[in-house]
Amino acid sequence: MTTVTLPTTVTTLPRPGRYAVAPDRSLVELTTWYGPLPTRRRRLTLTDASLTVPDVLDDPGAPETPTLRFEFEGLDPQTDATPTVLTSDTVELLDGGRRLQLTGDLNLRGVRFPALLRLRIVEHTDDRLLVVGTARLPYRLLRRATGFRPGRLPRPATRLRLLVAAEFA
Secondary structure (H helix, E strand, O other): OOOOOOOOOOOOOOOOEEEEEEEEEEEEEEEEEEOOEEEEEEEEEEEEEEEEEOOOOOOOOOOOOOEEEEEEEOOOOOOOOOOEEEEEEEEEEEHHHOEEEEEEEEEEOOEEEEEEEEEEEEEEEOOEEEEEEEEEEEHHHHHHHHOOOOOOOOOOOOEEEEEEEEEEO
16 A cells, blocks of 8 residues: 655646736726616726746745736726736635635726735646636725726716636736
8 A cells, every 4th residue: 555645735826937818818897886786897908917926836935926917908098198007916825726816906097006806717727827806996995096987977886896807828
């Protein structure tokens, strides 16, 4: 009889390196909600997205953690000069490695607004990662901090949902 020791940590991230998203392999959608009702929904353009996986993931003393960066175009119709960027400060593996939780900032109009993006890992291999997730943002706080309005016509909103689906390869 042979005893085999299985690894205790499950890593569902690809091998260390930098991964990008092809423009035709992504989807971004912004939905404004008023209570339980969606009031406006529109697609956005994901101009750039990257996933950087460091060489050492399981070492608690390692300074680097995986980082994700999403750059959107068309989120803010009033200012097209500066892109909207969602960057991660921390990336946590949850639910046995089936989910990722990103704590970071949404840089909108030069103002950094805290955001929490929860991603579900749909499929992963050694060199590819397919994720789908949402970030829910309180509309009134975002508007006070940045002056953001989702459109020209005023419509009631209490929160925003940013849906992201991307394939990193």
